Amino acid sequence: MSRFVQAITASAADIDELGHVNNAVWVRWIQEIAVAHWMAQALPEHRDAYFWVVTRHEVDYRGNVGVGETVTGETWVAAAPKGARFDRAVRFTGADGKVKVEAVTTWAMLDRATGKLARVRDEIAAPFL
Template structure:
């Protein structure tokens, strides 16, 4: 399935607090490539970081998920880059759980520069979407997320 990146701004306002999370980072020298821009792999690492922080915030870190009997593994990442980030930029990284059905979940991410002087909504740097597949941590086979895990992330049933 080719993922279509939804409008992260619309999603953010329409989802419950359990299904969204954000963090703010400052671009450091180690984030830069040879062109003095944030390297594309760093954007993906930031997306993974905000997803992990979100799970931890909800009490659903790796250990809790292992104990529950299902863990998410990435199946596909799609990233659209709009503008580069540079040393010292402040970047707001948002994630929103947009879909959760069967053995699959989808997270959308929005990465915005929020430096002094930027518009209140920030300047869009990139958007990402990841399709996650829930698997049994012992067998590695696809498995539905347990109801308690789904509920913790703001999904019923």
């Protein structure tokens, strides 16, 4: 399984009225790390031919992060795709070693030319499994 890791530091714009990273920001970070993983691992011809859309997010918020704090985001695909869809796991860990957010998100692959769902073939999934 190919894991992708990326550090993210919370800016003032990421903070809500409770003084920590807003839940909507965590969802944005989930999407950003997933896209970065695709861009880093997928073959250029696959990046050119396909794009992904989220069909479901399941997010568990376990801790808070304040402005200037850095989390380590990690994402991976644990199981083979089913048709046009696959589940992606995401975990954000704080500098204290504690998990702050965990998620499982379901993504669907679309053909850029047609805008329609496309089955994830083995050669497209291989760099991520």
